[in-house]
Amino acid sequence: MIDNYSDEDIQERLVALTRDLILIPSIPSRPEDLRRCYEFIKNHLECLDNIEVREFEHQGSPSLVATPPGCKKPDILMCGHLDVITHPVASYRSYMENGRIYGPGAGDMKGSVAILLEIFRNIHTRFPNASLGIGITSDEETGGTSGVGYLFNEAGVSCGEAMIPDGGSLNEITIEEKGILHLKLTCHGHSAHAARPWLGDNPLERLMDHLTKLRKFFSDMKQEEHHWIPTCAVTIIETENQTINRIPTDATAVLDIRFPPPFTVEKIVAQIKETLTEDVDFEIIISAEPTHLSPDKSYEVITEEVTGKAIKHVRDDGGSDARYLSKFGIPVMMSRPLVGNLHAQDEWIDIHSMVQLYRIYEKFLIKKLTEN
Numbered sequence: 001m002i003d004n005y006s007d008e009d010i011q012e013r014l015v016a017l018t019r020d021l022i023l024i025p026s027i028p029s030r031p032e033d034l035r036r037c038y039e040f041i042k043n044h045l046e047c048l049d050n051i052e053v054r055e056f057e058h059q060g061s062p063s064l065v066a067t068p069p070g071c072k073k074p075d076i077l078m079c080g081h082l083d084v085i086t087h088p089v090a091s092y093r094s095y096m097e098n099g100r101i102y103g104p105g106a107g108d109m110k111g112s113v114a115i116l117l118e119i120f121r122n123i124h125t126r127f128p129n130a131s132l133g134i135g136i137t138s139d140e141e142t143g144g145t146s147g148v149g150y151l152f153n154e155a156g157v158s159c160g161e162a163m164i165p166d167g168g169s170l171n172e173i174t175i176e177e178k179g180i181l182h183l184k185l186t187c188h189g190h191s192a193h194a195a196r197p198w199l200g201d202n203p204l205e206r207l208m209d210h211l212t213k214l215r216k217f218f219s220d221m222k223q224e225e226h227h228w229i230p231t232c233a234v235t236i237i238e239t240e241n242q243t244i245n246r247i248p249t250d251a252t253a254v255l256d257i258r259f260p261p262p263f264t265v266e267k268i269v270a271q272i273k274e275t276l277t278e279d280v281d282f283e284i285i286i287s288a289e290p291t292h293l294s295p296d297k298s299y300e301v302i303t304e305e306v307t308g309k310a311i312k313h314v315r316d317d318g319g320s321d322a323r324y325l326s327k328f329g330i331p332v333m334m335s336r337p338l339v340g341n342l343h344a345q346d347e348w349i350d351i352h353s354m355v356q357l358y359r360i361y362e363k364f365l366i367k368k369l370t371e372n
């Protein structure tokens with residue numbers, strides 16, 4: 001069946017929808033706006049004929065899965081998140097320049113959510129009852145445990161294959177993601193006047209010694225040629241102190257550690273514990289194993305056909321919602337339009353590449369869902 005939409009039509013629809021989505025500041029600190037964005041997307045899906053929207057909520061994060069009625073395990077599920085990281089700006093607006101849409105969340109991932117919504121509508125209009133679902137969650141930027149994690153681990157959602165346009169690039173298909181370990185270290189001591197430090201036991205200074213050992217542990221693994229190695233960033237250090245001339249009672253540091261295979265959570269935790277001595281408390285905030293995405297070969301071929309350029313397999317230093325699916329052996333297709341300055345105020349998405357990704361999805365979905 002021939003698509004009745006020209007590239008211009010699609011572009012117009014994608015741009016309008018992306019800009020509407022950016023206008024809603026769907027950030028973790030504004031749950032009512034997060035909910036507003038969720039309702040906006042739900043309304044888009046509910047007005048489609050012959051589509052059932054199932055709603056979920058876990059720890060305050062709303063999610064939905066839309067499929068044809070009764071379709072419990074779609075052959076293909078497209079996943080997107082509507083939440084955006086909190087930007088230090090007063091207003092969430094977008095503008096267009098040089099063929100790009102600029103605005104908070106344009107690239108991660110409201111532009112891509114617009115593509116998912118449009119292609120979902122288009123495929124179901126042309127192929128009623130196609131085994132295609134869409135899942136929209138609202139907590140990816142804060143870990144995904146109440147979104148995709150909850151849907152797949154607890155709510156019984158499943159699928160044959162998944163498409164998540166939240167990593168890679170137009171011709172760069174993500175095949176591996178690093179594992180994640182968010183770690184909190186706490187040292188206990190006892191306070192004293194800072195003029196008489198010999199009367200106290202300074203936990204902050206001991207914590208600093210531990211961090212120095214850990215920094216050496218990670219820098220010993222550094223390589224000149226690439227960054228596909230374990231890394232560690234100290235992101236928070238704090239004490240209860242409000243005053244300068246007091247030795248604190250406790251000191252904590254939070255670390256963001258990322259690691260590729262063959263490291264596992266267990267292995268890296270054991271090595272870190274070995275590096276530290278016993279006077280430090282060790283708390284794992286989040287952990288996730290490295291992820292293999294195993295994309296479908298025909299997705300790669302179609303990407304090359306639509307773009308006229310060879311694809312490249314890439315590895316991602318960051319993690320995504322794909323980790324919750326690959327542990328069930330579900331292949332994940334992960335590439336996205338050209339984007340830049342992610343998580344910055346002038347985040348952008350390239351409009352032409354949005355249309356190209358739309359065409360890749362269209363071709364792939366029609367092939368997978370109608371040829372059997």
Ligand SMILES: [Zn+2]
Binds near residue numbers: 081108109140166
């Ligand atoms: Zn994202």
